[in-house]
Amino acid sequence: MSRATRGSLNSHGNVNSVLTIDSAIVDAIVAHARRDHPDEACGVIAGPIGSDLPTRLIPMDNAARSMTFYEFDSMEQLRVWREMDDNDEEPVVIYHSHTATEAYPSRTDISFAGEPGAHYVLVSTRESDSEEIRSFRIVDGVVTEEEINIVDATVDA
């Protein structure tokens, strides 16, 4: 299995944005996306407020159960968002899969992006033997790709 992650393509010299994420969490996102393929998979990774570090993976139901659309179940979302509040966490990463197209935000993704502080991670499962994983900021309709720094906690700690 091979992984393709893309570096920042931002040529405007903005603050170097990067998503630092544990390899075990990346593996779990990919496993979730593979499990639900050909439907789109989606979820959240919570982290301590202000840390910008995703630590707790929460796979969510795709209420739309569709190959081209995903939608959190509104009641599950309320429960998970409350839980994050209680734990002093925030949604650091919101991820979903594209199952037949590249890992780049669609117009639908951009219109719905409602967490300006989150990293939007997209996984493409269109190839059966490799995944493309990319991360973006989506703020006010503007998409900025960022680098993904995958760390191995067993080495990093």
Added chain:
Amino acid sequence: MAIEVRVPTILRSYTGGAKTVEGAGETLSALIDDLDTKHNGLKGRLITTEGGLHRFVNIYVNDEDVRFLGALDAKLSDGDSITILPAVAGGALGFAAAAALLGR
């Protein structure tokens, strides 16, 4: 009549950064009108030009999605707690999926 409203990050530009605001109204519709007088522009982010609830947000009364409570006609009582969350949704474009389906 005081109703507490929890505002998500993306709408806090309308509330001067406040996470929680207070409003009044006997229905969700009346509450949103009241909020808009104090936080100008908020209504436009919650209600479409056709007058329905925006698909980009979820609004809850206590623990229930207002879509199950009559949406904008949902009745409110003193002490109710309203939570607004951005709806999390998206997905690949339709035509790309259609192309993939044809390819199988």
